[in-house]
Amino acid sequence: MTALQEVAPRERAGVRREALYFAVRNGKLMFGFGLVLALLLLGLIGPVLTGGTPNEYGPQPMSPPSAGHWLGTTTFGQDIFLQFVHGLRSTFAVGVVGGGIAAAIGMLVGFVAGYRGGIVDEVLNMLTNVILVIPTLAVLLIINAYLGIRSVAVQGLFIGLTQWPWAARAIRAQTFSLRTREFVDLARMSGASTWKIITREIAPNMSSYLFMTFILLFGGSILIASSLDFIGLGPTEGVSLGLMLQNANQWSALQLGMWWWFVPPGAAITAIVGALYVANVGLDEVFNPKLRET
Amino acid sequence: MLKLDEVTKEFRIGAFGGRSVAAVRNVSFEVVPGEVVSLIGESGSGKSTIGRMILGLNPVTSGTITFDGRPVRGGKQYYRHIQGIFQDPFSSFNPVFKADRVFDLIKESYYPSVPAAEWAGRVAASLRDVRLNPDQVLGKYPHQLSGGQLQRLLIARALLLDIKLLVADEITSMLDASTRIDVLNLLAELKTRGLGVLYITHDLSLGNYLAERTVVLRRGSVVEMGLTDKVFGDPLHPYTRELLSAVPRLNRAWDDATPVETCLYHERGGTGALLEAEPGHLVACARLPAC
Amino acid sequence: TPTPPASQPQSQGTAAGANPDSLPRNETLYTTGTQWGPPVNFNPIREWDHATGTKGLVYETLFHYDATAGKLTPWLAESGSWADDKTYQVKLRQGVKWADGQPLTAKDVVYSFELGKMETIPYHNLWTWLKSVEAADDQTVKFSFSTANYQQWDFNLYSRSIVPEHIWKGRSEKEVLDGINENPVGTGAYTFMAKDQDRVVLRRRDDWWGKSALNMEPKPRYIVDIATPSNEVAMGLLLQKGMDLSNNFLPGVANLVKGNFGLTTYYGEPPYMLSANTAWLVPNTTKKPMDDPAFRKALASSIDVKKIVEGVYGNLVKAASPTGLLPQWEQYVDQSVVAKSGFAFDAAKAKKALADAGYKDTDGDGYVENKDGSKISLTIIVPSGWTDWMESARSIAASAKTAGIQITPDFPDFNALVEKRAKGDFDLLINNERQLSNSPYTYYEYLFQLPVQKQQNTVNFARYENKRAWDLTKQLDQVKTDDVEGMKKIISQLQQIHLDDLPVIPLWYNGLWAQSSNQVWKNWPAAAGSAPKTPAVMWHNWLELGGFETLTQLQPSGS
Amino acid sequence: MSLQVSELRVYYRTLRGEVRALDGMSFELSDGEILGLVGESGCGKSTLGKSLIRMDGRMRHVGGRVVLDGRELPIADDRAMNDFRFKEVSLIPQYAMSALNPTRKIRRMVGELLRSRGAEVDAAELERRMDQVGLPREVLDRYPIELSGGMKQRMVMVISTLLDPSLLIADEVTSALDVSTQKAVARALLGFRESGYVKSMIFVTHDLALTHHIADTIMVMYAGKLAEKAPADVIVKAPRHPYTKLLLDSLPEVGVRYADRRLEGIAGSPPSLLDPPAGCRFRDRCPIAGDECAEEPPVVELAPDHHVACWKA
Amino acid sequence: MRRYFGRKLLIYGLTFFVAVTVNWLIPRFMPGDPVASMVARANVTQPAAAEAMRVYYSNLFGFDQPLITQYLNFWAALFRGDFGISIWLFPSPVSSVIMTAVPYTLALIIPSVLLSWVVGNRFGAYAARRKLLDNTVLPVGYVLTAMPYMWLAVLLAWALGVIAGLFPVAGGYSFSMRPNWSWPFLLDLLHHWTLPFLSLFLVALGGWAIGMRNMIIYELESDYSNYLAALGAPARLIRRYAFRNAVLPQITGLALQLGVIVAGALVTEIVFAYPGLGSLILNAIKNKDFFLLQGTFLFIVLGVLIANFIIDIVYVVVDPRTRAGMAGAQA
């Protein structure tokens, strides 16, 4: 995973229109978002179009991809394509919930610590660092093992609750340098409240950065969720790409030559996360002229 | 109107504020209505810090700053009377918004009930005051405007409020010579309308051009202050002299001849009392018997 | 056939040498599927978690049990017989030596059984009906009973390890129960040679008494039992020819058996495996409507077990007979009772039975309601992570739905499930905690044991209270084991009660998972031809049920 | 004749078109001469400086020649220019504060740089030059972060001139410094010429007064073009171009006070270089502009060494 | 300097405290009763015997004491290096169970982290600003770093293990081997280590390469690079400087990524049944062995803290800026 580099906010003179111009011409960005969007659409529309329940047993177990079963069937005759499109949904859901919560906490902590400074910063920074050094998967293992995870939402919640520190740190650093900008002082002198300054002056200034943070958190959440699912600590109900991987592995799909069960979910996760990373670099290039190819 | 009394500012640095540096030490001076006071000193001498303290953006460590007899607290009511303009016009505007948003912020806080049309009128009037054509500057992003335009927008913004004191912190250093003089002239005009101005600069000639009184700052302490004529015409403190001699002038070569008098009193760290060398001219030390 | 090259050159040189660092492949048997973690103890008293082979290969029992023939085989005992109705006398073999050279004596046997007097020892309850154990002489042990539970006694005869008194004497209760027993000294054919995180290595004792006394010799000089972390890894190992015998449940292995992978199972076609235990659907009979036998019967016929057998298990298991008695106990099944009172999957019949018993869908949601009109919404619990059972539970819920019974699968973690099960805080669950044994007694004990406690830990989770059934069970216990007719008579009555009331619903027989590779060892047990008919498992307590004999029948593939 | 620039045109490629930052500059610079380059912000001063040593990725050499000591500088060819850099042309950049690799001690960095250019470090010479600008020797064994801004500035000056280049470009080297440091740095630059470390120098700034102190000749630029070029005293005392005059008029000298004399700025703003108007580019702001100003004024040598581009001069 | 480390140590101390407390706390919020499950595991039919066993284990684990005492005892035990007794592997002490697994995990993590870091950085630096390489190396990097560890692991196990038969797919060393210090055994260890190492290495490699590529582009555009270029310094020198400066954030990145890498190692071990902490954790979870799970968790936290500390030290040694900054901001 590529962590966001903690760089000083850039001068953004004339960024807006230029950004759009470069955005549509940036191959990385277009490819990344295109792929993610395509998979998202598949996840959204797929279940509606195909109908049926993904865990339903079918009459033809272990059959390779065919016209009837686009991605073949499982040991139990379940249609893998059906599971796949449903799995995409929950994978995106975990990403959104986990990434969203982590981004929200990260922003809150980062903004407050960076803007307030002083003792508030010290305390929040300490908290961030503490959680940062704790290996999160280990924590998630413990939590999931003890409390049991029933749903994608809860899984996302826990992932979100443990993922935020680096985002908080990055945002804090950004806020720190932004808050010394004079327009912040000017807003204060216009009688704006702290909250308003954070949300209406500082945050819009790093919107691209925040967005990139969210992207990385999103991808990270998906990866973590798939690891948890794989270990058997995933949600007990429903389908997700991670659970598909777990099942495929548990029922020895590869040893039995059923690559069609094992490959698609992993490839989809890789595609989503990879595409997000690529898009992220694309975004970086769009917003940071230095990175553009000249 | 504005009175600083033995103001000291220490910045805590390091983990948990383990160490501190004194950016401003025991500074006292006053600004009265209709007067421009210029604050001069080398980089890092604490000029901006004083400005920020007056604006309530940094708290003072000790001493008091009073405005019309009341201590500085910041907050909405305070800024109705005191406004500041900073060095860098580009960073004074939020780059993602249109430049005229600074007016909207003022309206939101101070004039929420003024009808939009009337407000537009006031903004336009204020812009014309600073000799800007409203059509040329409204609705544009900061990067579409020049530094001088932005600087004047900020002044117009301050004028929308009924201010009594303006803290102008190096507002001309980013401007080229011709724009700079326009802005200075504008400040001078405002002064005649009864506005008090604290003009912060390290360019002595600019301070001289504008100010009634001058305060020379060195490493956070006032080394010399008084009427501008006196301070510049007859600088008493060696530091002031050094500064003056280093200013490049068109017609005169740098005169190296000025010997830098060492001042033992100063070197011993005795920054104590400012002594009145002559009426209206205070020096921290100099060729005075006490030194 | 090609043999893996890795250890070939060394095999001759070090075959006889002690502690070879690399085991010769053609003299070593690799097994897995017994041990699920690092070997932690070599304590035969801990029958549930000792290292593989502790009992059976290192420590031995007085008898073995031959499930096919249905009789005890004398092992450490030369013979055993009932001197009178309440006294059992065992004659020990001459010349049996402990691994440290000391002879096995009657005192060792007395000591081993008297360990049960300690409260926490698993066979403590033996002493509620065993009065005393005495050594009549060095080779003779006399057991006197207050109540002679013949069926259970036979079970004990082949289940209790005999430990050396001269070494164990003076061990505290804690040590006996929890001790690791680091260097086990047994009478068995193997000793522990090495252990590590993921394996134990056993080496054959060439001075084992059975070589002459039984005229038997287990063929592998070394046995390496590997702790399998997961099924797919075990399958990978089998395919890589690194493993000779896997006692794991390997879903989909049927494909490999049919394919040309050199793998064998007991049967060449479904169900591939011998049966080891019965999986039951256990209703909580203290709750409505499971307290109603009519409902339970309707539920039983609503479940499409065939679908589970085919769908979930890919035909690796066999649907259970209505009595649930394992195929090995076939002779005790009273076919007339089954014909009259048995049940079979029939959604229509289930529907009708429900309606007849007064369970009707009054609110039109597709599910029947209680007789008083309240909703029926049952939950079936199986441990989270037990994927085959989870799938089965889903399948049960689905087929019950067609009959109009609302069941929701729920997967609490194992702990929570154990607690719920013990407290009776559940509607339905799946359970299979009774293995094949010498007698259907153990089966009915599981079904009918009374009294029902506040916490039911191992048996009668259904909390089914039927005094007559429990009395009959106890009565069965007291029938001599050679009195097959007497047993049949009682068992027939028990079957009748079971099928009438269905306190538990038999679903399918779990297999005696054993998939073996012919790469290095051949002559694995199989149903066909002259192959041995013993089970090929290393599971705890199964070595006495023929597992050991399987080892003696193996042949190196190379020869 | 040390440097001859003729009809130099360098444009920037941007999304909205080409910015004509240098649009036909011609001037000469002789050995030992210091040329002060002044002009409003954005008039192309830095562009000129960069063109002479290293063009960045967006700059495009459109036309014109640069000849240094009789050899033409291949300014558009990044590779070929390498032979001239440092040895013939050198630079003290505007960003001197961050020009030193933060993770190398200065001595080591200097050594590696010199060796990479095939030169050996002459420790004695290095130290002598440091003495000259008033830097203590232990600076060499420090990391850049441990130096103050003025020290870094002077260190960069020493490094840039180590190979005794023929031409040195000093781009706004003093703007970030306060007056006393500024004076010291300016003095050091003069000292470099005296000691022969550099032959000639282009001193870029927007501070006319400061330029007057060090430059022999002052060149005033306006909107990518030369406005006026003359010996320093001539520019200050007898400017001929209206822009120069107005610029001088707007300088508040010490002693000038608003109350006494009100200075005036130049009304209006410089034209966009994206699409500069035809004719004299100062026309719009010029108080004396006439009809002829619709034609582009040529650079004429009004007096010896006094070049002006104005019809009215 | 002392202040810097003091502060770091404070954070680590605090982290450890939080970890221990969380660790102690969570079991007390979970459903189910560990002792009950143990008793159930032992096939005790007699209720009396079961009860005796329950009391016995409850005593052993201290569940009958007041919470605060349990908490304090927990700390006291920790300081004695006593993580309790494993339930799953009863009666082995958790610490000894962990200790047998640790060498394997370390042998996997340390080389894969270091090698992937070094190689990844080299690759990334090499690719930066070289169009052709950038366009080939980078996509591969993205795909690698976006792969779920276990997916790559299983694919490798299948392709190189089962199909090609080049590498074993399970265990730390051959089942026919006995640990000893001989070449065949070491080679065997290496043979088993290769696949898990490779999957960890490859995934991490991609991440580092991309991070480095981005960092170095920043550096190549920086003022000091421009200055060097203006003085005609060869690209080699400029790149070397840029690399050195770009590596610094990557060191910090290493600290930030440790948790993720450890997580990856755990999952990979599970796939390859590698006898390290990952497999241990999986089993602890499956068997609801809290003591083992907690012990492993604490151990990992401790390991990561130590690693972080080492990285901190390295960082200070490598980056003069921090040292100067720490000595106090004297400008």
Ligand SMILES: Nc1ncnc2c1ncn2[C@@H]1O[C@H](COP(=O)(O)OP(=O)(O)OP(=O)(O)O)[C@@H](O)[C@H]1O
């Ligand atoms: N937020 C802060 N934290 C710590 N030290 C500070 C802070 N702000 C200013 N200082 C220090 O206080 C001193 C005075 O700074 P100040 O900005 O007031 O100087 P100045 O006279 O305005 O300089 P310049 O001309 O460069 O603007 C400096 O040494 C500076 O390093």
Ligand SMILES: Nc1ncnc2c1ncn2[C@@H]1O[C@H](COP(=O)(O)OP(=O)(O)OP(=O)(O)O)[C@@H](O)[C@H]1O
């Ligand atoms: N990288 C660039 N891309 C596009 N336009 C540029 C670029 N750099 C400079 N310009 C434009 O070229 C013109 C000349 O810029 P230059 O930097 O040479 O001015 P300058 O005289 O050095 O100004 P300053 O005094 O502010 O340094 C300006 O209009 C500027 O906007």
Ligand SMILES: [Mg+2]
């Ligand atoms: Mg300042």
Ligand SMILES: [Mg+2]
């Ligand atoms: Mg410039």
Ligand code: NI
């Ligand atoms: Ni003095």
